[in-house]
Amino acid sequence: MLxxxxxxxxxxxxxxxxxxxxxYRTWLDRIFLDITKPLYFFALYFLPIAIVxxxxxxxxxxxxxxxxxxxxPLAIIFIAMTPVIDTSLxxxxxxxxxxxxxxxxxxxxxxxIAWKHFSLRRARQIGQVSDxx
Numbered sequence: 001m002l003x004x005x006x007x008x009x010x011x012x013x014x015x016x017x018x019x020x021x022x023x024y025r026t027w028l029d030r031i032f033l034d035i036t037k038p039l040y041f042f043a044l045y046f047l048p049i050a051i052v053x054x055x056x057x058x059x060x061x062x063x064x065x066x067x068x069x070x071x072x073p074l075a076i077i078f079i080a081m082t083p084v085i086d087t088s089l090x091x092x093x094x095x096x097x098x099x100x101x102x103x104x105x106x107x108x109x110x111x112x113i114a115w116k117h118f119s120l121r122r123a124r125q126i127g128q129v130s131d132x133x
Contacts, residue, residue, distance in 0.1 A: 003043040003050050010040035038079050038098035045102030049109045060116045067112055075101035 013036050053061055082097035 003047040006039045006043035007047070010036050010043075034084055034094070038094045041095055041098040042075070042079070042102040042105075045099070045106040049106055049113075052110070052113060056113060056117070057120070059120060060113055063116050064109060064112055067109065071105055071108065075105055 053064065056064075078101055079094060079097045082092065082094045084094045085091075086093050
């Protein structure tokens with residue numbers, strides 16, 4: 001739900017500042033490059049993970065939650081420390097940091113979910129074989 005809210009907030013703020021002109025020179029316009037746009041890019045990568053997590057068992061969700069407990073604060077710190085606009089020869093801006101952190105988090109999350117799924121399935125198969133007489 002949070003990922004969809006972040007995506008919707010970006011589209012609303014873009015409409016409000018560009019098309020509607022209602023929010024021009026308001027707080028929404030001031031936070032667009034700093035917060036709204038990087039949040040949108042991170043939410044785009046998080047949305048498939050959120051959809052997958054709806055269908056996984058509780059054990060897999062708990063293991064993913066342990067990953068998210070330390071990975072999400074690190075991603076937020078990494079994104080916040082990156083400059084909004086970089087004018088160097090090879091610019092790396094906050095939007096790029098949000099894409100990188102979101103993509104890395106999505107890949108690691110999917111790998112963890114797949115690994116836990118197959119290890120739980122293998123453990124259940126071994127448990128069924130050893131329990132039979």
